[in-house]
Amino acid sequence: MDFDPQSLRFDAQGLIPAIAQDAQSGEVLMMAWMNAEAVARTLETRRVTYWSRSRKSFWVKGETSGHTQELVDFRLDCDRDCLLVLINQVGAACHTNRRSCFYTAVRDDVEVILSEPMA
Known part of the structure; x- marks a missing residue:
């Protein structure tokens, strides 16, 4: 069956949550938002593209930082x-x-930081 992007259930703002998970380790890395065009761009380019709600623009992960998502x-x-x-x-x-x-x-009602920023 061919994928129909219109079958996705976007919210009232035309967005859908996207959870990014490391393909090898299974680690959940982040959650961001996509709109229909971000979905299309991601599938076409294989570079994950999100929709920035604050900037109201597309955001290709790693475009400025170099921390890319394939x-x-x-x-x-x-x-x-x-x-x-x-x-x-x-x-x-x-x-x-x-x-x-x-x-x-959150452990025993206390916030615990599990990792430090990468060097």
């Missing part, structure tokens, strides 16, 4: 309202220069 696999959840992009990540995925945006845990 698409390995593109998956839809069962409700078609969330995406999983399996990627090869070069460098940090997080804007704080950490490998993953999910570096803070």
